[in-house]
Amino acid sequence: MSDEQTRLGELREEIDSLDQRIMELISARARCAQEVAHVKTDAHPEEDVFFYRPEREAQVLRRIKEVNPGPLPDEEMARLFREIMSACLALEKPMHIAFLGPVGTFTQAAALKHFGHSVVSVPLPAIDAVFREVESGAANYGVVPVENSTEGIINHTLDMFITSPLKICGEVQLRIHHHLLVSPEFQGQEITRIYSHQQSFAQCRQWLDAHHYGVERVTVSSNAEAARRASVEPGTAAVAGDMAAGLYGLDTLAGNIEDWPDNTTRFLIIGREDIPASGQDKTSILVSMKNEPGALYQLLEPFHRQGVDLTRVETRPSPSGTWAYVFYIDFEGHMDDEIAGKVLAEVEHDAVELKRLGSYPIGVL
Numbered sequence: 001m002s003d004e005q006t007r008l009g010e011l012r013e014e015i016d017s018l019d020q021r022i023m024e025l026i027s028a029r030a031r032c033a034q035e036v037a038h039v040k041t042d043a044h045p046e047e048d049v050f051f052y053r054p055e056r057e058a059q060v061l062r063r064i065k066e067v068n069p070g071p072l073p074d075e076e077m078a079r080l081f082r083e084i085m086s087a088c089l090a091l092e093k094p095m096h097i098a099f100l101g102p103v104g105t106f107t108q109a110a111a112l113k114h115f116g117h118s119v120v121s122v123p124l125p126a127i128d129a130v131f132r133e134v135e136s137g138a139a140n141y142g143v144v145p146v147e148n149s150t151e152g153i154i155n156h157t158l159d160m161f162i163t164s165p166l167k168i169c170g171e172v173q174l175r176i177h178h179h180l181l182v183s184p185e186f187q188g189q190e191i192t193r194i195y196s197h198q199q200s201f202a203q204c205r206q207w208l209d210a211h212h213y214g215v216e217r218v219t220v221s222s223n224a225e226a227a228r229r230a231s232v233e234p235g236t237a238a239v240a241g242d243m244a245a246g247l248y249g250l251d252t253l254a255g256n257i258e259d260w261p262d263n264t265t266r267f268l269i270i271g272r273e274d275i276p277a278s279g280q281d282k283t284s285i286l287v288s289m290k291n292e293p294g295a296l297y298q299l300l301e302p303f304h305r306q307g308v309d310l311t312r313v314e315t316r317p318s319p320s321g322t323w324a325y326v327f328y329i330d331f332e333g334h335m336d337d338e339i340a341g342k343v344l345a346e347v348e349h350d351a352v353e354l355k356r357l358g359s360y361p362i363g364v365l
């Protein structure tokens with residue numbers, strides 16, 4: 001045997017024995033999580049106890065990133081632990097997560113990034129259908145897109161909160177990479193039509209103008225639908241992401257064609273309960289003010305005075321006409337924090353209406 005082969009043999013033996021230990025440790029961890037579930041059930045025998053604790057999971061993932069010794073990057077290590085927690089939790093009962101479908105969309109990728117792969121993910125055809133599924137209790141949580149760094153806010157999601165009783169329980173950001181995809185069957189044929197979702201076309205406009213100027217662009221309901229059509233129609237291509245490409249077996253003609261390299265979409269996790277503080281949280285509120293000069297100033301002044309960081313302020317026209325403006329505000333901190341509590345009390349005093357949409361851990365992954 002050569003020196004190389006001897007050394008490789010030794011290393012593989014070491015890997016096998018490490019894998020054995022990792023497996024034993026993961027199993028011990030899973031038993032611990034099961035025990036947590038039993039403790040909770042024993043303490044509240046009359047209730048339908050819910051085991052998922054988003055604030056605790058955020059703390060676990062943050063800690064993993066802090067103490068990770070390398071060489072794996074922090075993100076990668078956290079992703080592995082995300083899956084371990086997901087599998088441990090599913091031992092009790094896999095959660096049902098509704099998302100804006102169909103299967104293969106970026107929203108599904110966001111749902112799996114946030115909850116891990118051991119959940120049942122349920123595709124629904126529209127944002128309001130995702131809200132209804134969670135409101136009715138058919139799904140534990142829902143995942144909907146709320147803003148894209150290139151294209152801005154998704155108004156339909158924000159407007160749902162005006163009437164929905166649901167809470168925001170979390171957020172997740174996803175780097176969005178688009179590719180020009182074709183079926184391997186039709187590779188080499190001239191492309192006469194490109195399918196995509198309107199948002200994705202907007203995020204790749206300059207690239208498409210530069211490389212496929214004049215080719216017909218047909219807007220469809222999702223990237224996954226675009227990929228499906230490109231998989232069956234000769235002479236067509238789709239602009240979509242990895243999940244849709246994998247789902248329909250498409251080849252990448254050109255990768256990462258988004259105009260802005262840091263193209264990111266933020267998604268919200270919607271649910272029915274309030275989330276306790278995790279230590280690094282964000283709060284979302286919806287406020288309506290009287291239509292009078294200085295209303296926005298009056299609304300924002302307490303945040304400034306108390307030194308609370310605003311992360312987003314959006315203005316929407318009132319749907320009912322009775323509210324002159326509706327402001328969506330995100331700020332850092334949990335609504336149970338003393339300072340946030342003070343600010344909210346002041347805002348409530350001046351506002352026509354204040355709706356607390358939720359406090360939730362700042363996205364970790």
Ligand SMILES: C=C(O[C@@H]1C=C(C(=O)O)C=C[C@H]1O)C(=O)O
Nearest residue numbers: 033036051052053056057085088
């Ligand atoms: C184990 C618990 O329950 C669940 C499982 C967790 C885990 O595997 O680390 C973390 C939070 C909960 O979603 C807990 O409450 O600590």
